[in-house]
Amino acid sequence: MKKINYFLAALLGLSFSFASAQTPKGSVLIKNATVLTVTKGTLQNTDVLVQDGIIKKVGSNLSAPSGVQTIDATGKYLMPGIIDAHSHVGLDVVNEATSPITAEVQMKDVVNPTEIGIYRALAGGVTISHAMHGSANVIGGQNATLKHRWGTKNPDDIIMADAPRTIKFALGENPTRVHGRGNGIQPRSRMGVEAVIRNGFNEAIQYKKAWADYNAAASQKGSTATAPEYDERLQTLVDILDGKIIIHCHSYRADEIYMLINVARDFNISKLVFQHTNEGFKVAPEIAQYTMGASVFADWWAYKFEVYYSTAFNAAILNANGAITSINSDSAELIRHLYHEAAKTQRYGGMTDDEALAMITINPARQLGISDKVGSIEEGKQGDLVIFDSHPLSTYTVPQMTFVDGVKYFDIKEDKNDQRLAVSPTEMVEDVYLRIETERCMQDTEHLFEMTSTLFNQN
């Protein structure tokens, strides 16, 4: 079968690569690893076979089919690819900060697959990141779930095509500062934030009805109905109400978290994840009962007023209350060692290995709606895997190889000095440096509050 494919490929030449918009799928047999499946316990001296991008077999004494490379991982640890539920790596634009609602804006439009941060994330074992719109608006743009298939210049190759749509919401100081204080429009306060969301959804309900009425009338014979105005912004809110989009909401304070839970319940929305959620520990039972959980920092706070009341036990408390909890980076730097961030939940909260690892694998996968495909080592799931030289929750661990869909994209032994994909012909040697600003949530908004930025931290 395979031979015929290759023959056809050779025969059709170019047209083959054209016709198949498919991303690369690899096959590999990893032998004798300590396999941290996350969902099915830890398996000693176990082999994992990935074929055509899918985990075919987890067991012992597996042999590689012909042509499939074998990697000896004796003494090493194999875990599922790390998933970062909050990142801005690989985006040319982060904030369309010009309106309190920009639901029509899509991060998929501005993905930049050549950003070096993607490779650095791979070097930290991260195979999937949630490239989010910023937090300047109450209802921001739609996010992109990226698979880190480093090496392509085509954005479509790194956008995870089978991931559901998600959208950014933001509560609290950011939207009130940008729009209220910066532009003198709603929202100026937390009450305004709620009003913007409720008004938006109510308008969306009317929009949906206008189109439903038109479509019903237009199909009648001799209809004189004319189409209403098209509005992608309201259509996206309709899609949220119809359960087609998962909300990921930037939030800090317990009162505003609880507010959004109530708004969501009023509008029958259940696909809701809280981001940052520093005061989530105060409303953990409510988050557990009504939402898809919270994605939090391990220990990062006090960068502005609304983030003072925080604790490193946040993740553990949320987890103990049954809320789906993940640890995220929101940073091109932290994304390189999310396994350390997860390990902090053992120091602060005594999480088990599986619980801690779940916070950077299966739990963010559930929050992104992709847990049936990735997030654990199980037969039938996609071959996103990382080999560590020691236990990934150890302080001393170093990632060795990272696979996406069975294709190796990072190997510490083949790590070149210069991994750039895009090189300018007119710049001698570009500055290549880590984006050290802590959080890009507020990128592209600077012009909106140049004055206030001196008074308030921009996170």
Place this chain on the structure above:
Amino acid sequence: MKRTLFKASVICMLLGGSILSTKGFAQSDPTGKKRVTDTYAITNATVFTAPGKAGVKSTVLIKDGIIMGVGSNLSIPAEARQIAGDSLFIYPGFIDGASNAGITKPKDPERPENFVSSNPPDEIAGITPWRSAVDQFAMDSKVEDLRKSGFTLIQVVPEGGMIAGKSAVMILGNEASANLIKENTALAASFRGSRGMYPGTAAGVMAKFRDVYKNAELTKTNSDKFASTPGVKRPAINDTYAGMKDVVSKTTPVMFSASSELEIRRVLKLQKELGFNLILTDLENYEGVINEIKASGAGVLIKAEVPDDKAIKAQKEDAAADVKAQYARVKEAYDKSIAQAGKLEAAGIPFAFTTAGVKTGDIGKSLKTMIDNGLSETAALAALTTNPAAMMGLSREAGTIEKGKMANLVLTTDSLFSADSQIKHVIADGYIFDYETKAKKKASEAGNATGAVKIAGNWDYTTESPAGSGSGIVAIQKEGNDFGGTITYDDPSGSGKATAPIKDVKLDGNSLSFAFEVNAQGMSIVVEISGKVEGNSMEGIMAVGQFGSFPFEATLSPSLTAKN
């Protein structure tokens, strides 16, 4: 309103222009600007009638802005002014696929009192599809520079935001004439957001573009229904819709500015979703998306420019190994970049050029670089003539030298892309524009009257000898009251460059001379260079012992200073 008036006047000029002007001229011409004749015959020139055609000795007869004939046995009317073309080469007049020459950005409209930045009026947000480049165009020195470079027809693109307005084709003839050839040729679009209001970023622009386009489609559907069916509600026709109507009807293409591969992909994504006819413009970096461009069927306008080579020239010999590896990648990127046009040709994409944002004086040099790196001369000429003519729907009227076409010609002193070729005349709309040609190029920098001749710095030089051309760098620096320095030259013993110190540097007025020694096959030869410095250039001769003297030209590189 202003625009309507303008349009009316343009139409008046178009309709009545010839009658009025003949009348005017028939009486008298107090300005003294009237031509003696509008009939010209360029006799016995080497004529290249179209890209790919060999040059044939013929005579070109033009009258009243029209080519009346091309051939060797034309009967030349008595009123024709004859131009001896024996030493001249004639090409079809160049056509600029997209230009901002002569364009003045319209004043930003005042913000209304109830202005809300999250929902600004279209006009303020840069969405002005109803605007026309015609209203923003006037002949100015930039336009004249383009004509001097051989361009006779230009498609001018309006200035503005994400949807700036409609482009128009202008002929660069006499400025007293109405030079509009075609209006509404394309809708200019870009990823340019509006600062401080919606849409502010490329992401916002893409979302807004979809909205504008889809609503224009819906309004069209509603309007059609309104026109055909009684009882249908009146559609709301706003300026934006009126400007977009031809675009959603697919009669006017969208000319989208996209310089990089990622931007090109973004435009192609919008085109795929919305289905408009597309011309990609401002392409600079497109090597990786040539297949995608071809599959889209879009028209292609690449920048008539190559990247500057400052980064390559600034590479240091004594760099560390890893830095050298990075240099190699910059060099690789540069080499790829200048070979792109050739790859477009190889892919069978009939592209043209845009001069928007391009230094007009460098266009010739850039084209030569593209030709040296894989672009055929035929394809280069097609990109200047027949391809843009086809893109603008002007193949009948322009692009080649044929009887009945517009009299747009470029007359050069040598075959077009040869090193010493200079443009001597440009004929646009039947008007002749004469340009000074120099025996040697290298114009002196004007106004160096103070007399202080500066020679310290790095001079890039070239020489011509029977053995071929040579090049290198002369680094001159002040040493007390004298000058000293080094010269690099092609090593006679093999490949690579050799370096030698220069001596006897003398500067007398603007006469500069110096010498250096070359060791070749055990023989020491003194090479003496002397010449005149004008501004940043030097012309002179290089005397190589008893082997003879050869032309020497050098340019002071402004970006580099002499090593200390």
